Amino acid sequence: xxxxxxxxxxxxxxxxxxxxxxxxxxxxxxxxxxxxxxxxxxxxxxxxxxxxxxxxxxxxxxxxxxxxxxxxxxxxxxxxxxxxxxxxxxxxxxxxxxxxxxxxxxxxxxxxxxxxxxxxxxxxxxxxxxxxxxxxxxxxxxxxxxxxxxxxxxxxxxxxxxxxxxxxxxxxxxxxxxxxxxxxxxxxxxxxxxxxxxxxxxxxxxxxxxxxxxxxxxxxxxxxxxxxxxxxxxxxxxxxxxxxxxxxxxxxxxxxxxxxxxxxxxxxxxxxxxxxxxxxxxxxxxxxxxxxxxxxxxxxxxxxxxxxxxxxxxxxxxxxxxxxxxxxxxxxxx
Amino acid sequence: xxxxxxxxxxxxxxxxxxxxxxxxxxxxxxxxxxxxxxxxxxxxxxxxxxxxxxxxxxxxxxxxxxxxxxxxxxxxxxxxxxxxxxxxxxxxxxxxxxxxxxxxxxxxxxxxxxxxxxxxxxxxxxxxxxxxxxxxxxxxxxxxxxxxxxxxxxxxxxxxxxxxxxxxxxxxxxxxxxxxxxxxxxxxxxxxxxxxxxxxxxxxxxxxxxxxxxxxxxxxxxxxxxxxxxxxxxxxxxxxxxxxxxxxxxxxxxxxxxxxxxxxxxxxxxxxxxxxxxxxxxxxxxxxxxxxxxxxxxxxxxxxxxxxxxxxxxxxxxxxxxxxxxxxxxxxxxxxxxxxxxxxxxxxxxxxxxxxxxxxxxxxxxxxxxxxxxxxxxxxxxxxxxxxxxxxxxxxxxxxxxxxxxxxxxxxxxxxxxxxxxxxxxxxxxxxxxxxxxxxxxxxxxxxxxxxxxxxxxxxxxxxxxxxxxxxxxxxxxxxxxxxxxxxxxxxxxxxxxxxxxxxxxxxxxxx
Numbered sequence: 024x025x026x027x028x029x030x031x032x033x034x035x036x037x038x039x040x041x042x043x044x045x046x047x048x049x050x051x052x053x054x055x056x057x058x059x060x061x062x063x064x065x066x067x068x069x070x071x072x073x074x075x076x077x078x079x080x081x082x083x084x085x086x087x088x089x090x091x092x093x094x095x096x097x098x099x100x101x102x103x104x105x106x107x108x109x110x111x112x113x114x115x116x117x118x119x120x121x122x123x124x125x126x127x128x129x130x131x132x133x134x135x136x137x138x139x140x141x142x143x144x145x146x147x148x149x150x151x152x153x154x155x156x157x158x159x160x161x162x163x164x165x166x167x168x169x170x171x172x173x174x175x176x177x178x179x180x181x182x183x184x185x186x187x188x189x190x191x192x193x194x195x196x197x198x199x200x201x202x203x204x205x206x207x208x209x210x211x212x213x214x215x216x217x218x219x220x221x222x223x224x225x226x227x228x229x230x231x232x233x234x235x236x237x238x239x240x241x242x243x244x245x246x247x248x249x250x251x252x253x254x255x256x257x258x259x260x261x262x263x264x265x266x267x268x269x270x271x272x273x274x275x276x277x278x279x280x281x282x283x284x285x286x287x288x289x290x291x292x293x294x295x296x297x298x299x300x301x302x303x304x305x306x307x308x309x310x311x312x313x314x315x316x317x318x319x320x321x322x323x324x325x326x327x328x329x330x331x332x333x334x335x336x337x338x339x340x341x342x343x344x345x346x347x348x349x350x351x352x353x354x355x356x357x
Numbered sequence: 358x359x360x361x362x363x364x365x366x367x368x369x370x371x372x373x374x375x376x377x378x379x380x381x382x383x384x385x386x387x388x389x390x391x392x393x394x395x396x397x398x399x400x401x402x403x404x405x406x407x408x409x410x411x412x413x414x415x416x417x418x419x420x421x422x423x424x425x426x427x428x429x430x431x432x433x434x435x436x437x438x439x440x441x442x443x444x445x446x447x448x449x450x451x452x453x454x455x456x457x458x459x460x461x462x463x464x465x466x467x468x469x470x471x472x473x474x475x476x477x478x479x480x481x482x483x484x485x486x487x488x489x490x491x492x493x494x495x496x497x498x499x500x501x502x503x504x505x506x507x508x509x510x511x512x513x514x515x516x517x518x519x520x521x522x523x524x525x526x527x528x529x530x531x532x533x534x535x536x537x538x539x540x541x542x543x544x545x546x547x548x549x550x551x552x553x554x555x556x557x558x559x560x561x562x563x564x565x566x567x568x569x570x571x572x573x574x575x576x577x578x579x580x581x582x583x584x585x586x587x588x589x590x591x592x593x594x595x596x597x598x599x600x601x602x603x604x605x606x607x608x609x610x611x612x613x614x615x616x617x618x619x620x621x622x623x624x625x626x627x628x629x630x631x632x633x634x635x636x637x638x639x640x641x642x643x644x645x646x647x648x649x650x651x652x653x654x655x656x657x658x659x660x661x662x663x664x665x666x667x668x669x670x671x672x673x674x675x676x677x678x679x680x681x682x683x684x685x686x687x688x689x690x691x692x693x694x695x696x697x698x699x700x701x702x703x704x705x706x707x708x709x710x711x712x713x714x715x716x717x718x719x720x721x722x723x724x725x726x727x728x729x730x731x732x733x734x735x736x737x738x739x740x741x742x743x744x745x746x747x748x749x750x751x752x753x754x755x756x757x758x759x760x761x762x763x764x765x766x767x768x769x770x771x772x773x774x775x776x777x778x779x780x781x782x783x784x785x786x787x788x789x790x791x792x793x794x795x796x797x798x799x800x801x802x803x804x805x806x807x808x809x810x811x812x813x814x815x816x817x818x819x820x821x822x823x824x825x826x827x828x829x830x831x832x833x834x835x836x837x838x839x840x841x842x843x844x845x846x847x848x849x850x851x852x853x854x855x856x857x858x859x860x861x862x863x864x865x866x867x868x869x
Contacts (some may be wrong), residue, residue: 065702189403189405189439189440189442189443192439192440192442192443193439196440196831197831199827199831200827200828200831200836201827203826203827204823204824204825204826204827204828207823207824207826207827208820208823208824211816211819211820211823212820215816249835249836250768250769250835250836252836253769253772253773253828253836253839254772256824256825256828257776257824257825257843259820259824260780260820260821260822260823260824260825261776261779261780261821263817263820264780264783264784264817264820264821265783267813267816267817267820268787268813268817271812271813271816287794290734290790291786291787291790294730294731294734294786294790295782295783295786295787297730297734298726298727298730298731298779298782298783298786299779299780299782299783301723301726301727301729301730302723302724302726302727302775302778302779302782303723303775303779304726305719305722305723305725305726306719306720306722306723306772306775308722309715309718309719309722310715310716310719312715313711313712313714313715313716313718313719314711314715315712315715315716315719315768317395317768317769317772318716318719318768318771318772321769321772322772322775325776
């Protein structure tokens, strides 16, 4: 096979990651947060009779104005339904108002659910009381409605109300984890290669893979949850393997030209990434078949991120290092 | 055969074999692998606290909740903080009814009550604090065979007067001792107004309850106990009309499997099923926590704002246990903050078993996929076989280490293992490719090539460990398991299996 790195236009390879990056940027803002990271309601109940998820979903949507409603029927050991939602739209609005300190607006919205309440106290306690009551009433209405539609007794419901603050706590911790991991690795890479440009070449690959993995969440409609943060961190660690191997060979070897050395590293690198992709793909297929949502999400994010690693390593990292070596060579000559 | 003999001379191979025995076979054989809730089934409950707590307060809340759950006889409970505002409770229970019960148990403030002659002598609100100052008498004292434990606590003035009035003159003294015959019953969340329904055999078995709920010769009649707790007892072998009429409209407490719940539910306002945890079921049914004798000193009619609860145990361990129990008992009516149950997630044991089966299958398929890739690339079984063998050893060692440190394997751990083995494969590919490079660097010995490969491998392994490092220290719950298994796997790979692999490959390369 021809060595593409020998071409004068090898820098054009950068177009591939740039194009992909644009696609990623499009998907990044669309990532949904799971209810463990942003709060929400989860209703589950066992059922005896068959329930049509699509029908139930449309019944609920026609009655309530909800943010991100998901209705799933669970099968296996026990049949049941699983209804997840972020909240009622106007109440989410009220919550924003409450946080922004616009208490009158909070109360105005909440009143639609509570009617007039006999609350004394300053604006904050008043708004808080109205809002809590409204949320409680909405929850009860929702449960009653679903109970009517499905014929499942209210007592059978398990209602999980995750407050936004625990979600915010987990999200904060997760962000810290990602930032700290990234900084630690950056320090290590810099210590190993000593050259800023080379270190950046390796780190861009880690960032690229993690961002692509993140964008993959939106592409496949997977919510960002505690479980899906794990593969993102994994990608940071995983992706630098090939980059270190490649960069090490290009910089620390003497045989042949840098382009030849880069070309020869491809075989090793693709086998490495290929083995990882194959492993994760099998994990994905089996866990999807077995309905193990957590594993299938983790493996899918890793597969996409690893595919991205092929591009980040063999289109971006190589180009940066080649260009660096070229400039260094020129300097020596002049 | 000569290859095996030659390999055995290598130090790294000896280490690998030793590791397989010590870190793999022994822990797996002796301790066995523990599976997490994902695979065994169980319930995870998030408890939200009213406000942020410091470490000390958090520990108090956790101890109280733990005691409460233990007191209700739930096995395999873990109560852990998540940040400063949340507590995660994991229990092996999955029965929806039991889970509901636990939910209310956690949410409750923990109503402490001391009853005397069936009337409330003290409640949690009366207690200002428990005095844990040894100067004021708190602690265990005594000598071999008879240890006395003392818990002083501070009462409000009102409570002190009421207490004094209620017990005044009620002391028929036991011969030669300071203790009176009269006893006070202590409850946490006494099921007042409920009916306890038992059959004759249970009634006969539990007719006399030892004061220490275990084996004390001083016993209390079940009827006295009921009279003193304000809870009605119905003894019947069948759900006849008379029994039905006595329970109609009330909360009924029964032992699991003792009566037909469906029938009871038609008449009773609520059916509460209580497990038997201690020797006597009735203790659990009543939530009776302790029986304490009055002392002559406090029945004189003078208000005492700092009364003490004391008792005796034969061993010092029992005395300390009792001391802590009573301290928590008195404190647990007073959780420093109110708590609310946030989310509950339950995984049924059947689903968990499914998960385990599919995880194992998924792992096997991932292994096969790697074998496929390696065979396609090298087209040589002599190269592929050691890679597969090494990875297999690695999985085995990770599982062995998990058993050794008592780490529970759950779904994220499975992902962690696959990830660790995946990186392991990467490093083996780096080694084999270094060795196979025959071109320009043919002058270098295989050993020198392996050394070169290892500098890359150390670096790559360090990055994975660094990536996982923050997860161990942050409060992200399940992700800690992922990080631990991955780091464990990478370290095992780096220190044990990779050097062994290099030795094997080195020998094979020399042969060729």
